[in-house]
């Protein structure tokens with residue numbers, strides 16, 4: 001694989017793989033990325049049927065520019081290998097990424113990587129399927145660097161705070177209030193963002209369960225955004241618009257970034273390394289921040 005595909009992940013919508021109705025709704029949503037779930041949103045007795053529903057949905061619906069992802073069960077379960085084999089055999093040409101849950105070490109990712117390589121060769125798929133990984137176990141966070149470097153297929157690391165809290169036996173009574181001085185998830189988010197960026201991956205923030213509390217969703221999304229996350233999950237359609245807004249630059253920010261970039265180019269052409277642009281200093285360091293906005297705007301099509 002030469003270069004990782006650039007994808008928008010501002011809003012990643014989670015859809016239970018058993019629900020044809022919700023899948024149909026997800027296709028019509030504004031989310032950049034939809035993942036059809038075979039893991040926690042699907043009961044053990046329904047997993048095999050859900051694989052078939054997912055294959056039909058990937059092949060039969062028009063997904064437009066959305067990233068099409070399937071979330072699979074983790075490597076310690078009896079379902080993981082067949083999740084990959086059935087979904088890729090049935091719909092590999094209409095699938096962009098596989099999301100691996102509860103990764104705890106590089107070998108977990110490499111297991112999925114090898115399975116995908118064998119299937120791609122057997123099925124003669126022309127295009128590699130990417131991998132996204134959930135960091136949601138204490139061991140996963142501890143080994144996040146080796147996980148981030150485990151495979152050239154990797155595209156993103158996702159912080160799954162629900163399972164993570166359980167894994168660390170965190171007590172979230174008082175979360176968001178006065179129970180803890182600061183954000184209980186700060187360290188985990190910072191750690192994941194750092195490991196992801198160092199490996200050239202996108203950090204993505206996981207779910208927020210109380211879908212009627214938009215203010216709280218926005219607060220969590222903004223904290224992740226400030227740390228460099230590219231997007232947040234939506235578990236309900238109501239969470240899509242807030243994420244699209246928070247993880248997109250405003251048109252004013254984009255215009256200003258392009259103006260600064262042009263001013264800096266002009267300065268360089270004149271042999272200057274830093275320049276005063278309307279009272280703001282622009283130099284090689286600050287232009288990196290500006291160019292992050294310019295590149296994001298290009299990806300969005302602004």
Ligand code: COA
Nearest residue numbers: 013014015016021022023025026037040041207235236237
């Ligand atoms: N994707 C697509 N459509 C969804 C959706 C989702 N994740 N969640 C809800 N909808 C649809 C509903 O089907 C409903 O459609 P309708 O108006 O045509 O009837 C509409 O959006 C409004 O839903 P609402 O009635 O407010 O909620 P609900 O009680 O139907 O569903 C949940 C609530 C939590 C059960 C549902 O949002 C859900 O299953 N979310 C995903 C859970 C998941 O994937 N968990 C694993 C990852 S953390």
Ligand code: MG
Nearest residue numbers: 040136160163
């Ligand atoms: Mg989980």
